[in-house]
Each structure stands twice: as C-alpha cells, then as structure tokens.
Amino acid sequence: MELRGHHLICLQFYKGLGYNEAFVENLNKVVEAWEKSPVLIVEGPDVVCKACPYLDGQVCKLSDKISQKDRLALELLKLKPGFLVKKAEIKDKLPKVCDRWKNEACIDCLWKKFCFK
Numbered sequence: 057m058e059l060r061g062h063h064l065i066c067l068q069f070y071k072g073l074g075y076n077e078a079f080v081e082n083l084n085k086v087v088e089a090w091e092k093s094p095v096l097i098v099e100g101p102d103v104v105c106k107a108c109p110y111l112d113g114q115v116c117k118l119s120d121k122i123s124q125k126d127r128l129a130l131e132l133l134k135l136k137p138g139f140l141v142k143k144a145e146i147k148d149k150l151p152k153v154c155d156r157w158k159n160e161a162c163i164d165c166l167w168k169k170f171c172f173k
Contacts, residue, residue: 057089058098060105061126064133064146065157067104069171075109082107094140099126118166125161132156 059067070087074080086103105111110118132153135141162168 057086057093057095058102059086059090059095060098060100060102060122061129061133061135062122062161063102063104064095064097064135064141065129065150065153065161066167066171068143068147068150069167071170073167073170079107079109090143094142097130097135097137097139097141099137119164121164128161129157 067083067087067090070083072080072084074083083104100114101111101116105116108116108118110116116122130136133141133146133149158168158172162171
C-alpha cells in the first residue's frame with residue numbers, strides 16, 4: 057500500500073469522517089491495513105487519493121498546497137519516498153513534529169477542527 061507524505065501524519069488523527077461515503081469506506085480500509093503492514097511512501101496520489109472526489113488525474117483540485125504539505129511532512133518525519141514505514145513509527149514521531157505541523161500545514165485544512173481537540 058502506498059501513502060503520500062501528508063497522509064502519514066493526517067491519518068494518525070482520522071476519526072471516521074470524509075468527503076463522502078465511498079471516501080470514508082476507503083479510509084477505513086487504509087487505516088486498518090496500515091495497522092497490519094508498513095506502507096510505501098510515494099510522491100503524488102496514493103491509495104487515499106484514489107477514492108477522493110477532488111482528484112483529477114494526478115492533480116488535487118481541493119488545494120494547490122498538497123505537494124508542499126507532503127514535503128513538509130517528510131522533512132519533519134525525516135523520511136523519503138521509496139521507504140517503507142509502519143504506523144507506529146509515525147505515531148512515535150508525532151510529539152516532536154506536531155506543533156510545527158499544526159502551525160504550517162493545518163492552517164487552511166478543512167479537517168483541522170476534528171484533529172486537535
């Protein structure tokens with residue numbers, strides 16, 4: 057399974073919500089699968105994006121900042137595309153990166169009100 061940079065962090069805060077029923081169903085499967093097996097870090101659309109109603113080919117129509125958020129996530133987590141990573145590894149790194157992530161990546165996010173309560 058493949059995940060892009062910002063999904064490595066954002067899925068840690070997933071609470072069963074999404075853009076539509078098909079998207080949520082896909083996210084539930086992704087989260088469950090990631091609990092069992094590491095994911096491959098990729099650039100560009102991943103398994104989450106494939107079910108997103110805002111994906112148009114290889115482009116996110118919801119935000120033009122997705123690639124920036126991917127780069128920031130990988131920088132903060134000290135990871136690169138092509139590497140395998142377990143969900144627990146990301147969870148362990150969150151306390152060190154959360155403040156900067158919230159201040160830089162979450163500012164314009166539709167989901168921020170659900171993540172950090």
